[in-house]
Amino acid sequence: MxxxxxxxxxxxxxxxxxxxxxxxxxxxxxxxxxxxxxxxxxxxxxxxxxxxxxxxxxxxxxxxxxxxxxxxxxxxxxxxxxxxxxxxxxxxxxxxxxxxxxxxxxxxxxxxxxxxxxxxxxxxxxxxxxxxxxxxxxxxxxxxxAHPLQGLTDALTISEYAKKERPKVVLTWAPHVKALPHAVGNSFAQVMQKMDVDFVITNPEGYDLNPEITRDVPVLHNQEEAMKNADFVYAKNWSSYENYGQILETNKSWMITKSLLGNAKFMHCLPVRRNVVVEDAVLDSDSSLVIQQANNxxxxxxxxxxxxxxxx
Amino acid sequence: MxxxxxxxxxxxxxxxxxxxxxxxxxxxxxxxxxxxxxxxxxxxxxxxxxxxxxxxxxxxxxxxxxxxxxxxxxxxxxxxxxxxxxxxxxxxxxxxxxxxxxxxxxxxxxxxxxxxxxxxxxxxxxxxxxxxxxxxxxxxxxxxxAHPLQGLTDALTISEYAKKERPKVVLTWAPHVKALPHAVGNSFAQVMQKMDVDFVITNPEGYDLNPEITRDVPVLHNQEEAMKNADFVYAKNWSSYENYGQILETNKSWMITKSLLGNAKFMHCLPVRRNVVVEDAVLDSDSSLVIQQANNxxxxxxxxxxxxxxxx
Amino acid sequence: MxxxxxxxxxxxxxxxxxxxxxxxxxxxxxxxxxxxxxxxxxxxxxxxxxxxxxxxxxxxxxxxxxxxxxxxxxxxxxxxxxxxxxxxxxxxxxxxxxxxxxxxxxxxxxxxxxxxxxxxxxxxxxxxxxxxxxxxxxxxxxxxxAHPLQGLTDALTISEYAKKERPKVVLTWAPHVKALPHAVGNSFAQVMQKMDVDFVITNPEGYDLNPEITRDVPVLHNQEEAMKNADFVYAKNWSSYENYGQILETNKSWMITKSLLGNAKFMHCLPVRRNVVVEDAVLDSDSSLVIQQANNxxxxxxxxxxxxxxxx
The missing domain is CATH 3.40.50.1370 (Aspartate/ornithine carbamoyltransferase)
Structure with missing residues (x-):
């Protein structure tokens, strides 16, 4: 290297x-x-x-x-x-x-x-x-x-906390007030393709990441469906890739809540805007791995x- | 701790x-x-x-x-x-x-x-x-x-330079052009109450520090009287506590001069505005301990x- | 020292x-x-x-x-x-x-x-x-x-790259868009006077450096003539010393080009504005010593x- x-x-x-x-x-x-x-x-x-x-x-x-x-x-x-x-x-x-x-x-x-x-x-x-x-x-x-130090961190964290072979990992878009880069989403999508996981991406229409990066990964526009039986939910906002750098009209309902999360572990690269990207109840619970991620x-x-x- | x-x-x-x-x-x-x-x-x-x-x-x-x-x-x-x-x-x-x-x-x-x-x-x-x-x-x-690293420093400095048991220490308010915090005054007042010194505070009316911090320490509004026979004079500006954060009409005569200081040692946490808080003649004399304080x-x-x- | x-x-x-x-x-x-x-x-x-x-x-x-x-x-x-x-x-x-x-x-x-x-x-x-x-x-x-760390660096670099005794060194003014200090020019002029080199300064009229620093060094206002047979050409912009800090009307032709440079080595303290002070062809050639200077x-x-x- x-x-x-x-x-x-x-x-x-x-x-x-x-x-x-x-x-x-x-x-x-x-x-x-x-x-x-x-x-x-x-x-x-x-x-x-x-x-x-x-x-x-x-x-x-x-x-x-x-x-x-x-x-x-x-x-x-x-x-x-x-x-x-x-x-x-x-x-x-x-x-x-x-x-x-x-x-x-x-x-x-x-x-x-x-x-x-x-x-x-x-x-x-x-x-x-x-x-x-x-x-x-x-x-x-x-x-x-790209944010490959974060991507490597995330793979390490999932490997540490996985309780079964081939866990289900969901990368979900989440709401935000500012137009944000695609770097974290891209590197996470790439590193998951190198790992033995059941990997799914979910985001609203218009927010699909660069297809050259997501390749064959299933991209669902129905968040609830995508997150079913997830073991790890990785939330991250990004601006539109197609309408490059734009914030499209979005539904605040994409914010990660305790009920939406279910039994999955919650991941985020930080910094995270509380009660915009994810509600307090998630971050303050044992389901959250964000501090452990940062340590890694x-x-x-x-x-x-x-x-x-x-x-x- | x-x-x-x-x-x-x-x-x-x-x-x-x-x-x-x-x-x-x-x-x-x-x-x-x-x-x-x-x-x-x-x-x-x-x-x-x-x-x-x-x-x-x-x-x-x-x-x-x-x-x-x-x-x-x-x-x-x-x-x-x-x-x-x-x-x-x-x-x-x-x-x-x-x-x-x-x-x-x-x-x-x-x-x-x-x-x-x-x-x-x-x-x-x-x-x-x-x-x-x-x-x-x-x-x-x-x-x-609070500024407790400064307070500890100040106690150390007084201990080093005290020439008698139970020296008289005066904390005096001094003029300034900006509204300043109470942190240094508070921590100095607190640490002096832990030390075997004859401790007095002096400031213009309206500038009394938080009484929960000064407790039983005598607070005089007559600077000259307070500084009589002082061994150490600690000057510091602070804004009003009662009219919180305000600069009240003040008398520039509270500036520390050589004649006001007498035989006392002069202390200040620095940075200090020369000829506003204290005159050059004090800082440039052997009476000043400000550099030694900073060293501590x-x-x-x-x-x-x-x-x-x-x-x- | x-x-x-x-x-x-x-x-x-x-x-x-x-x-x-x-x-x-x-x-x-x-x-x-x-x-x-x-x-x-x-x-x-x-x-x-x-x-x-x-x-x-x-x-x-x-x-x-x-x-x-x-x-x-x-x-x-x-x-x-x-x-x-x-x-x-x-x-x-x-x-x-x-x-x-x-x-x-x-x-x-x-x-x-x-x-x-x-x-x-x-x-x-x-x-x-x-x-x-x-x-x-x-x-x-x-x-x-003055910039004497740079001056020492420059003397070291010339000493390393000199291919003959008493090489010809030219300090030449060069165009720039901002009014710049004289520090680098001064220290270079001073250190060259301590070295066994054939040292010449060239700049447009009105841009002579402080004569107390340049002393007996020849100052030519014809760049081409000054640079003839140079072994080292040190380019640097400075504002006028006489009309202190001013940018006088200047001729962009003072920019260092490959043809102007001839067989000389090119030196500059960096940062350098490309195609203003010196053209790409010089910096990107083996004639340039700017990276080696920075290393020194x-x-x-x-x-x-x-x-x-x-x-x-």
């Missing part, structure tokens, strides 16, 4: 989950592996869990994390080829990525989509520019279309960093 | 001061205690001394500090119970505190008061939410009503972190 | 370059020197390379870096003597510098010029206030008039920190 920027970079999910569980049991076992190595964490966007858990993972491996909020701490970065840079951007990614590569042994990047320019978002301009111009491994801390972020990140450190 | 959020968490001030002095003499003695432990420093507000000294204290104990400016680095946090989160807050403290607890062994929080909503401020909403929902010890880096912030924080680490 | 704030602090450039090359060969050799020592990095302005490379240098020496964005993380600092601080500044540099000195063993500061008040900029108010009131060594991470920032900073640590 050269970079970790997509669920496709997981060559063998089953083995990765075994490895992640071992790391979770003994998080400090490999703390010499990262000695004198630096992880650069570059945030083009806000972050809480990713910011803290990735630093924690690096520290567990003995690495030195250096955090940078790109826009606040420095200046606008240019991504266009051949641009006459007489506008607001002050440094080209060609220089920025090559330079940061010299100070950091691994670079982790967070860069959200525009949600207005589909082609630009799908080109993963920022992430791919780092892959192209950096000379060290790149870790995706959520890009325009550390070990997913640590596995990825460990694998990349081993290639250096 | 489960948390350190108030001067009331100090069980035996005399012993704590002895311990703090020992740490100051040999700051690296316990540097293995914090090995592989993480201190999360969450700032809802600006900070210089607290930011640096608390990190320094953590490093002296071998801990890894992780700093986060909550509002800039992530998003608005919701504190209300049962709220339908369709507004500006994106994550509930229930999740945020529980999640951060999984990445950090101790969480330190700074969250200033509104100074407009007395009931909300007195409820210590942010701090108490962290105490309630976090699963690790909480350290108060200045909350709505490290050792007060280190004692608190050490005590909390020992409970883990 | 007490501080490193100007190229004048380099007592023997030749020796320093030898030492820097040794550090580059074995960056971790002195990693015990900085053990339990703290480097405070105070940014009054944005930074990418300096921020990361100086932290990296500190880590290579085993130091703990603590980063602070002064304006965002804390509040306005007052530099005036005798000011009645009833305005926007909340803390005087006298206190701030003395206090930070107690938490940090070395303080590194970045503070750009106003470009409107020449006298103020030339007084190096911020940097000199730190030198005056701090009690620990100060490192200049780019001040109003770590080792220049590390040499400076090592020298200062040895005095503690």
């Amino acid at each position: 050269k970079h970790y920027t997509s669920i496709n970079d997981i060559d063998n999910l089953e083995e990765w989950i075994v490895d992640a569980k071992a790391i979770k049991k003994n998080p400090l076992e490999h703390r010499k592996l990262g000695k004198n190595k630096t992880l650069g964490l570059l945030f083009f966007n806000s972050s809480l869990r990713t910011r803290l858990s990735t630093q924690k993972a690096a520290l567990n491996l003995g690495m030195n994390p250096i955090v940078m909020n790109v826009s606040n701490d420095s200046w606008g970065i240019e991504f266009g080829d051949g641009t006459v840079m007489d506008g607001t951007t002050a440094e080209h990614i060609k220089e920025a990525a090559a330079v940061v590569s010299q100070y950091c042994d691994i670079i982790a990047v967070r860069a959200f989509p525009t949600l207005t320019d589909k082609a630009k978002d799908e080109s993963e301009e920022v992430l791919n520019a780092f892959k192209k111009y950096a000379t060290v491994p790149i870790v995706n801390m959520e890009s325009a279309t 972020r550390t070990f997913a990140a640590q596995l990825v960093l460990k694998k990349l450190l081993e290639t250096l | 489960k948390h350190y959020t108030s001067i009331n968490d100090i069980d035996n001030l005399e012993e704590w001061i002895v311990d703090a002095k020992a740490i100051k003499k040999n700051p690296l003695e316990h540097r293995k205690l914090g090995k592989n432990k993480t201190l999360g420093l969450l700032f809802f507000n600006s900070s210089l001394r607290t930011r640096l000294s608390t990190q320094k204290a953590a490093l002296n104990l071998g801990m890894n500090p992780i700093v986060m400016n909550v509002s800039n680095d992530s998003w608005g946090i919701e504190f209300g119970d049962g709220t339908v989160m369709d507004g500006t807050t994106a994550e509930h403290i229930k999740e945020a505190a529980a999640v951060v607890s999984q990445y950090c062994d101790i969480i330190a929080v700074r969250a200033f008061p509104t100074l407009t909503d007395k009931a909300k401020d007195e409820s210590e909403e942010v701090l108490n939410a962290f105490k309630k929902y976090a699963t690790v010890p909480i350290v108060n880096m200045e909350s709505a009503t 912030r490290t050792f007060a924080a280190q004692l608190v972190l050490k005590k909390l680490l020992e409970t883990l | 007490k501080h490193y704030t100007s190229i004048n602090d380099i007592d023997n450039l030749e020796e320093w370059i030898v030492d820097a090359k040794a550090i580059k060969k074995n960056p971790l050799e002195h990693r015990k020197l900085g053990k339990n020592k703290t480097l405070g990095l105070l940014f009054f302005n944005s930074s990418l390379r300096t921020r990361l490379s100086t932290q990296k240098a500190a880590l290579n020496l085993g130091m703990n870096p603590i980063v602070m964005n002064v304006s965002n993380d804390s509040w306005g600092i007052e530099f005036g003597d005798g000011t009645v601080m009833d305005g926007t500044t909340a803390e005087h540099i006298k206190e701030a510098a003395a206090v930070v000195s107690q938490y940090c063993d070395i303080i590194a500061v970045r503070a750009f010029p106003t470009l409107t008040d020449k006298a103020k900029d030339e007084s190096e108010e911020v940097l000199n206030a730190f030198k005056k009131y701090a009690t620990v060594p100060i490192v200049n991470m780019e001040s109003a008039t 920032r770590t080792f220049a900073a590390q040499l400076v920190l090592k020298k200062l640590l040895e005095t503690l």
